[in-house]
Amino acid sequence: MKKLPLLIFLVLPLFCLAQSTFKLKGKIASETKFLEWAEVSILNEEGKIITGTTSKADGSFEIDLKKGLYRIEISLLGFTDLEKEISVEKDIDLGTVILKETTTNLVEVVVQSKKKTIEQKTDRLIYNLENNVANVGGDALSAINTAPGVVVQNNTINILGKGTSRVMIDGRIIELTGEELNNFLKSISAADIKNIEIISNPPAKYEADGFGGLINIVMKKGVRDSWKNSTTVSYDQNKYGIFTLRDNFFYSKNKFRLSASVNGKTGYKNVDEISDVYFEDGLSNLNARTKAKNENLSGKLALDYDFSEKTTVGFQILNDRNNPDFQSDIVVKKYNAQNQLQNYIVNNSFADRASGNQTYNAHLITKLDTLNRKLSFDVDYFNYNSKFDREFTANNYLADGSFVDVNQSGRNISNQDIDNLSFKADMEHPLQSMNLSYGAKVSFTNSISDVLFYDTITGTPVLDPNQSNRFKYTENNQAVYINGDKKINEKWKLQLGLRLENTETTGFSETLNQETANNYLKLFPTFFASYKKNDNNTFSLNYGKRINRPRFDLLNPFRIYISSNSYAEGNPFLKPSFSDNFEFAHSYKEILRTSVFVNLITDGYGVLFTSNPETSTQIITRDNYFKSLNYGVGESYSASFAEWWQSENSLYFLGAKTDFIKDINATPSNSLQIDFTTNNTFVLRKNTKLQIDFNYSTPFKSGLYEIGYASSFNIGFKQDLLNKTLQIALLANDIFNTSYLKDFTSVVNGVKQVYSNNESNRFVRLSVIYNFGNKKINVKERNFGNQEERKRVSN
CATH class of the missing domain: 2.40.170.20 (TonB-dependent receptor, beta-barrel domain)
Structure with a gap:
């Protein structure tokens, strides 16, 4: 058993398997000109971002994808986001994609198609905080307490019917529990949180510790080149x-x-x-x-x-x-x-x-x-x-x-x-x-x-x-x-x-x-x-x-x-x-x-x-x-x-x-x-x-x-x-x-x-x-x- 730590890292071979890929391309423009720096994200059916790029000066972009069903998201500051389902079975040219300009000019992308407060995925529930006014000026602990099916009481964080939960930030476990964990979460601003993932039955990738599953706090990222x-x-x-x-x-x-x-x-x-x-x-x-x-x-x-x-x-x-x-x-x-x-x-x-x-x-x-x-x-x-x-x-x-x-x-x-x-x-x-x-x-x-x-x-x-x-x-x-x-x-x-x-x-x-x-x-x-x-x-x-x-x-x-x-x-x-x-x-x-x-x-x-x-x-x-x-x-x-x-x-x-x-x-x-x-x-x-x-x-x-x-x-x-x-x-x-x-x-x-x-x-x-x-x-x-x-x- 003492040799197990050494054996662990011997199970990570890097395979090289040939697979056919297809090209997805297009151009992004407003009603008057082509748009540079638009972010193009490709998401799988679970809603996870798997690849992406940004548009060039002529609005063009190109991404290699294997066969499958995806969702493409296109966003740019000052324009309303665009989402579209695509099925990739051959090379695809989306042509010119028109983004509609918003009426306000903010420091970051805050005017967009309204996100659902709750999104159900195969292995988790995603709670978007932005629609809940009670989280304004609050901290991470109070935000968790507003998440569906989660209760914070007497220094414990519980998923209803499951038990005490462990907490992660950006997928990394926090090595604190009880009062110490709560104090740490109170030091994090709710305004910095993108969403909270409630993973009542975590996949094998995550720690097996905790009856109540895992709560993953996903922090916001800034806009590119800003x-x-x-x-x-x-x-x-x-x-x-x-x-x-x-x-x-x-x-x-x-x-x-x-x-x-x-x-x-x-x-x-x-x-x-x-x-x-x-x-x-x-x-x-x-x-x-x-x-x-x-x-x-x-x-x-x-x-x-x-x-x-x-x-x-x-x-x-x-x-x-x-x-x-x-x-x-x-x-x-x-x-x-x-x-x-x-x-x-x-x-x-x-x-x-x-x-x-x-x-x-x-x-x-x-x-x-x-x-x-x-x-x-x-x-x-x-x-x-x-x-x-x-x-x-x-x-x-x-x-x-x-x-x-x-x-x-x-x-x-x-x-x-x-x-x-x-x-x-x-x-x-x-x-x-x-x-x-x-x-x-x-x-x-x-x-x-x-x-x-x-x-x-x-x-x-x-x-x-x-x-x-x-x-x-x-x-x-x-x-x-x-x-x-x-x-x-x-x-x-x-x-x-x-x-x-x-x-x-x-x-x-x-x-x-x-x-x-x-x-x-x-x-x-x-x-x-x-x-x-x-x-x-x-x-x-x-x-x-x-x-x-x-x-x-x-x-x-x-x-x-x-x-x-x-x-x-x-x-x-x-x-x-x-x-x-x-x-x-x-x-x-x-x-x-x-x-x-x-x-x-x-x-x-x-x-x-x-x-x-x-x-x-x-x-x-x-x-x-x-x-x-x-x-x-x-x-x-x-x-x-x-x-x-x-x-x-x-x-x-x-x-x-x-x-x-x-x-x-x-x-x-x-x-x-x-x-x-x-x-x-x-x-x-x-x-x-x-x-x-x-x-x-x-x-x-x-x-x-x-x-x-x-x-x-x-x-x-x-x-x-x-x-x-x-x-x-x-x-x-x-x-x-x-x-x-x-x-x-x-x-x-x-x-x-x-x-x-x-x-x-x-x-x-x-x-x-x-x-x-x-x-x-x-x-x-x-x-x-x-x-x-x-x-x-x-x-």
Whole structure:
């Protein structure tokens, strides 16, 4: 198995197979003259850009294509885009193609044939943000939350009925999860996002990790031979205020492209938490109010250079820094069996926290021939570090408010450092009989976390070795994949894939002198089939096997005390979970989409809120304790009730059957969950839009837990000024303050626990966006432009 990383890169031969090609040519003109620099893109039936060029001074263009069905897209700044389906079976001359001039003159192509908000592809759903006013002035996390079938709650991103999702940017996985991932996504401007791909059952090319599939954020690219700058200022007002400033710059000339962005945020938010634990001898009630500092500074720099029309090299750097300090006031009240207050604990704490991550990427993409064979290499390095310093004092009081003694007084210091280095190679290899792709990836992860606890009850800090720990974790992953798709005829298309992943992990607790190793080699098959009955009806069926690996911090066995009778601990023996995912879908005119899905989860792991009734102690841990069958039906409907009213609606019915595979002294229960969302955009005037969104999810039971309802009602308004170079937007989010996690209930060992967490989703946001630039830079020579980069992003 140790030789596998070397063997991986021996499976990437470059084949040379002769295939016949045909020429597609034509000329592009306005009503008065031929047009130079018009972008000509060729897309396959899945909507992916496979090749392209730009028109010459006389408006002419020429592209080599093999036999097949394609879509040609022609665009030029100041003109309305043109799209056309073409069937290539011989040389084709389109003659002179006339583009209609638009009435406005903007810094980039923003006036064009209106994109559909939702586009259904064979293996993914594409969500275009531009039609949703609520995303103006927002960030990537809020944009994901407006995507169909996706819910963001309590630091997790879920595809409904599937589970927690991994996130990619331009096809590259983000090595963050939970709160750290959310903070990173908040540093990305929604205005920079072209679209969001929801891949509920990813093909073999992508990582197999994550039950909820993948969410790919596709970033915008600038217009060829131009420069632009966009500045956004926004202010959110909740109980406290948050100020955000973003600036994004793009420059393209000849073979060179540069993009840079800087994002800054400062302010505070309010977090309220309630926890009720019903012990036999009485209720323990915790109320926590936290004033959380929201301070962030991030930036991105990306460079790409076209060595030729076939080869592009580039690199990018992302840097994100956060300083989310917390001032918390916690009150724990203890009642007797007659519900009379006996005593209470007041815990005042301040946490100085700082975290940062850096991502470095270098890539090479080369087109090998006119048959669209393409080879790409990526090298990625990722580092995440965090520092946490918390000082607290917890005092005991009698019911009448009389001071008794100090319950706890201490200082927690923790540090975490994660490094990840990965190498990836991908080959797209179209054949006469099918489109073939294959590749390999190796990834090396190291994580070190330190926890120090000082007892300060005497006023002098004393290190407590029983509450101090150092945990080291390594994870090495090697993967190879092969994927093939074939169009059998005009109605049937098939795609088959197989991914092999080998994982080796080691966790070591220095304090406990405990080491845990886990090695496993797994196959992850995928299958997709689509049938186009006619122009109105398309059916598809897909299957994929996936894995859900535990986060590094969940494997740390060390016990961290929240109070003298409440603690959390990791589980070094936590194993990955596996799922088999089936989905059947139907699309009617791309307006009404129906999906029926089933997921089988084995060795499922999750959080356990357990307790010890004898000592009235609350324990929070994780374990592989269940298996489940999850199923559901989803309906989405896109409607234009009038030229001024566009509506996107979805309705999901979700259910599950859960069995416990470990004795946890609890009984599983499940119920139906219904989730309804409607997003409505109203064009009040040519440059004025109103957005009204509503979401409601019913209370439901799932295995060990019962979860309360959640809903959100939002109103957004956008006004375009100065030919859309200036935009002003106002958003009232979660007006009734009902979108938070509430009544999260479990019963273990006969003890009922109920938890709620409100993270200030209700706010009013005012945003101002100013765009300026030069739509055309004088260039010394004509070259291919940014089509290769666009192809890389579209994959």
